[in-house]
Structures are given as structure tokens and as C-alpha cells.
Amino acid sequence: MMAYLLKGVSILGAEPTDLFIKDGVISSDKAGKDAEVIDASGLVALPGLVDVHTHLREPGREDAETVETGSRAAALGGYTAVCAMANTSPVADTAGVVEQVWRLGREAGLVDVQPIGAVTVGLAGKQMAELGAMATSAANVRIFSDDGFCVADPKLMRRALEYVKAFDGVIAQHAEEPRLTEGAQMHEGEVSTRLGLTGWPAVAEEAIIARDVLLAEHVGSRLHVCHVSTAGSVEVLRQAKARGVRVTAEVTPHHLLLTDELAAGYDPVFKVNPPLRTRSDVEALRQALLDGIIDVVATDHAPHAVQDKECEWAYARPGMLGLETALPIVLSVFGEQWDLIADRMSIAPARIAGLAGHGGDLTKAGTPANLTLVDPKARWVVDPGGLASRSRNTPYAGLTLPGRIVATFLRGEATVLDGKAVK
Numbered sequence: 001m002m003a004y005l006l007k008g009v010s011i012l013g014a015e016p017t018d019l020f021i022k023d024g025v026i027s028s029d030k031a032g033k034d035a036e037v038i039d040a041s042g043l044v045a046l047p048g049l050v051d052v053h054t055h056l057r058e059p060g061r062e063d064a065e066t067v068e069t070g071s072r073a074a075a076l077g078g079y080t081a082v083c084a085m086a087n088t089s090p091v092a093d094t095a096g097v098v099e100q101v102w103r104l105g106r107e108a109g110l111v112d113v114q115p116i117g118a119v120t121v122g123l124a125g126k127q128m129a130e131l132g133a134m135a136t137s138a139a140n141v142r143i144f145s146d147d148g149f150c151v152a153d154p155k156l157m158r159r160a161l162e163y164v165k166a167f168d169g170v171i172a173q174h175a176e177e178p179r180l181t182e183g184a185q186m187h188e189g190e191v192s193t194r195l196g197l198t199g200w201p202a203v204a205e206e207a208i209i210a211r212d213v214l215l216a217e218h219v220g221s222r223l224h225v226c227h228v229s230t231a232g233s234v235e236v237l238r239q240a241k242a243r244g245v246r247v248t249a250e251v252t253p254h255h256l257l258l259t260d261e262l263a264a265g266y267d268p269v270f271k272v273n274p275p276l277r278t279r280s281d282v283e284a285l286r287q288a289l290l291d292g293i294i295d296v297v298a299t300d301h302a303p304h305a306v307q308d309k310e311c312e313w314a315y316a317r318p319g320m321l322g323l324e325t326a327l328p329i330v331l332s333v334f335g336e337q338w339d340l341i342a343d344r345m346s347i348a349p350a351r352i353a354g355l356a357g358h359g360g361d362l363t364k365a366g367t368p369a370n371l372t373l374v375d376p377k378a379r380w381v382v383d384p385g386g387l388a389s390r391s392r393n394t395p396y397a398g399l400t401l402p403g404r405i406v407a408t409f410l411r412g413e414a415t416v417l418d419g420k421a422v423k
């Protein structure tokens with residue numbers, strides 16, 4: 001196994017130091033004779049990023065992404081672990097499918113791929129899936145989600161919350177009251193009225209979050225809210241957390257930056273669920289992330305094949321790429337707040353997903369060497385054709401972003417060096 005000496009690296013913005021990686025962990029042995037020396041001056045070391053919400057599309061839509069191509073995109077984005085959403089084909093609602101995804105992740109060997117299990121059979125919202133069988137499978141599933149769809153039936157949601165309590169699992173809810181979003185094409189507001197598109201009102205998200213925090217409180221179980229997008233949702237979460245409800249929440253990079261005005265050009269690259277909201281929602285989400293009301297940044301990386309995206313707005317699938325641009329977007333929004341970035345993009349997501357070994361303290365010898373090196377001063381232009389994802393649906397094409405991932409290490413093995421994936 002290769003040893004590395006990262007010379008003059010800044011750990012989370014601290015004074016430059018030498019960091020030695022050996023036998024898969026951070027080592028106190030500074031000598032490092034046989035180590036490969038990496039000139040890391042000007043680079044910042046972060047614990048490897050952890051994404052609690054990634055769509056890898058395998059099995060079923062390998063034309064859009066595979067576990068391998070998505071893992072490569074993740075490593076290039078500074079990630080060492082991603083949680084793979086269950087809305088594949090077949091749906092990840094059995095031990096067999098989650099074990100398949102888990103095995104494919106191991107074979108790709110670029111990031112830890114932690115499968116998420118479906119809450120209901122076929123994501124149909126009718127019958128609970130075999131949560132226990134997925135939890136005790138080799139994939140060791142702890143997060144369950146029907147993402148793409150809301151678990152709308154309150155009784156089913158209650159039962160699922162109760163069920164996962166036994167093994168400290170968590171239900172990750174795609175909060176969307178389906179009756180309020182029928183036919184929705186974008187955020188309901190001034191812009192949707194002007195464009196004549198049916199809107200998804202903020203209350204369709206907020207009503208479900210309000211219901212679910214009450215259910216979670218009632219049964220004393222863990223709830224995680226996917227892709228929070230409105231100021232009203234933040235207020236519901238603020239109140240729930242103040243009462244001690246076991247709720248965590250995520251926000252995507254795109255909801256921290258983009259607004260519904262972008263729908264005006266009818267370019268489906270900006271079509272996503274939940275939809276891009278207003279400037280005041282964006283401001284509230286940023287503040288909530290700073291306050292810790294929103295716990296983590298999650299990409300909701302949602303690759304789609306060209307024919308599913310480059311068509312009329314109404315027919316285009318919702319979703320956008322995220323893995324390779326997440327850290328640069330967060331850097332552009334918040335600046336070099338390294339402790340904040342490490343917490344919201346690595347430490348807290350690792351805790352929510354139960355991924356021991358990720359989000360560790362890089363200043364301590366013995367910490368598993370899951371980390372990434374960022375050049376915060378480097379600027380780069382997003383070129384959809386230059387991304388490692390198999391899909392091209394990035395909303396940031398042509399945008400100049402700060403922060404280039406120079407290297408990523410998974411348990412001491414380089415997955416990215418010189419800004420390139422090693423395999």
C-alpha cells in the first residue's frame with residue numbers, strides 16, 4: 001500500500017503542516033522515507049465529503065449513470081462516500097438489490113457506496129418494503145427513502161418511522177403533498193404566473209414536513225428531510241428542533257444558489273424537484289445552513305440521459321447533476337469557511353448516514369485517511385463535456401467556479417491525483 005506525505009498542507013485553513021498517510025490512516029510518523037511526496041502548499045485538506053443523497057441510476061438506467069461513473073464523479077468532487085438513492089429499476093426495495101448496488105460500489109472502489117432502501121414496495125406508497133431484511137443484509141442499510149415520491153400516507157409513514165427505530169434507522173422524506181403538486185412544472189409564484197406554467201406551491205413541501213416532524217416526535221424516531229427548498233420549511237424545522245424532535249435536514253447546492261427566474265428561458269436543465277424557488281427562499285436556506293437548522297449539504301445528483309432532458313420543458317425529467325460542482329458552489333456562496341464546510345459536507349452527513357470512518361479528525365493519528373485536497377484559489381469553467389458523469393445536465397455550464405479538487409484519498413488510497421481520477 002502506497003504511503004503519502006502531503007507537504008505544507010493546510011488542514012481546514014490552519015497553518016501549513018505535513019500530513020502523513022500510511023496503512024490507510026493518518027500517521028504521526030513524519031519521516032515518511034518511502035512515501036510519495038505531494039507538494040500541497042496552498043492546498044486545504046478536508047475530511048472526505050459525504051453525500052447523503054445521490055442518484056447513481058444503476059440498475060436500470062445505465063445510459064444515464066452507473067455506480068462506477070457516478071463514483072468517479074463523486075471522487076473528482078472530493079467525496080469519499082455517497083448514499084445511493086433507491087429509485088432505480090428495479091427499485092432498491094429488497095436485500096437483493098441493495099446488495100447488488102453495494103457490491104458494484106465495492107468493485108468500482110472509488111468511494112464508499114452506501115445503498116438507501118425504499119420505504120415502500122416499488123416506491124408505490126402502498127405497502128412497506130422489507131426494511132429489516134435490507135438493514136440486516138450485507139449492505140447494512142440505515143437510510144430508507146422513496147425519494148422521487150413522497151411517502152404521502154400518514155399511517156404508512158408512522159409505521160415506517162416506528163419500524164426503523166429498532167435499528168436506529170432513519171426515514172428520508174421527499175416532502176411533497178402530491179395533491180398540491182398535480183401537474184406542477186415549477187415553483188408557484190410570480191414567475192410561474194407570468195410563464196403560464198402550473199406551480200408547485202411552497203406549502204406542498206411545508207405541510208408534509210410539519211406533519212412528519214409531528215409523527216417523528218410522536219413515535220420518538222428519526223426523520224431526515226430531503227432537499228429543503230423553502231423559507232417556510234426552515235421555520236417548521238426551527239420549531240421542531242427547538243422542541244427536541246429527532247429531525248435532520250439537507251439542502252442542495254442548487255437551492256442555495258439558483259432561483260425560479262431561470263425557468264423563464266424554458267431550458268429544462270433548470271427543471272428540478274423540488275423546484276428552484278425565490279431569492280428570499282435562497283437567503284433563508286443559506287441562513288439555516290449557517291445556523292445548523294439545516295444540517296447538511298446534499299447534492300441530489302440526478303443524472304438524466306440527453307433525450308430525457310433536451311426536450312420540451314413539460315416533458316423533461318426533473319433533476320440536475322451535482323457531485324462535481326457541489327464544493328465549488330458552496331465555496332462560492334459561503335467563502336472559505338472551512339469548519340462550516342467540513343461539518344455540513346462531511347462530519348454531519350457521516351453521522352446521519354452512520355458511516356464510521358468518514359468525517360474524521362485529520363489532525364489525529366489513526367483517523368482513517370478519507371480526505372480531499374482542494375485548491376481554493378483555482379478557478380475553472382464548468383464544461384458539461386468535461387465532467388466524469390455519464391450525463392450532461394449541469395445547470396452551471398459556462399460558469400466560472402472557485403475551488404478545484406486536486407486529490408482525494410479513500411482509506412489511504414488515492415482515487416484522484418492531479419485533479420484526475422486514478423481509475
Ligand SMILES: NC(=O)N[C@@H](CC(=O)O)C(=O)O
Nearest residue numbers: 055147148272273302318319
Ligand atoms: N430531484 C429531482 O428532480 N429528481 C430526482 C428525484 C428526486 O430527488 O426527487 C431524480 O431521481 O431524478
Ligand SMILES: [Zn+2]
Nearest residue numbers: 147148174226
Ligand atoms: Zn426528491
Ligand SMILES: [Zn+2]
Nearest residue numbers: 085147148300
Ligand atoms: Zn433525489
